[in-house]
Amino acid sequence: SQQGEEDPQALSIQEGENATMNCSYKTSINNLQWYRQNSGRGLVHLILIRSNEREKHSGRLRVTLDTSKKSSSLLITASRAADTASYFCATPLAYSGAGSYQLTFGKGTKLSVIP
């Protein structure tokens, strides 16, 4: 019952460049979240965007949401070697009820930032 799918699966960029990752999902949502996972570690929440928001910023992160296309993008500007990690989008299993607080995750985008 995977909702979100990230694209690309892997991305390799030079330090200082911008990194863009995309997420597509299948059903109506009331929010979408992005998480980061460093190798061998747990996932860490980065940012949440609600369905009535089109864009949100947090530091060097910019997230957009297009509910008409059922897609979201995560932009990391001026990337650093420390940004090397896997990035996952997550959406609620359902719009309301019990499924609304269960998150489903995509398979992730593996980002490598080369110094």
Next chain:
Amino acid sequence: NAGVTQTPKFQVLKTGQSMTLQCAQDMNHEYMSWYRQDPGMGLRLIHYSVGAGITDQGEVPNGYNVSRSTTEDFPLRLLSAAPSQTSVYFCASSPLLTGSSNTIYFGEGSWLTVV
């Protein structure tokens, strides 16, 4: 404030053995869940709980049991380990918020190998 604590970090089991992965959180979160992460599969929900005494199945519950006797603890039991259960297991917790804006907090993971 330790967040979500999982033990053990690493475990090797023989086929047919049973074991319990421990998970504890100190944030007074109502919602707790277990995911497994396999290469190329992303994270898949095993079981979840919305409070003490309440548990339910996720996407891949077979071969696993859970219980929730306290708000803090949510152990995952493997009844008779199989090689297909070789995976990385993550425990996660979040508050139950209306409007479905739950940020999930993850433990650091438990690496399980079944031989």
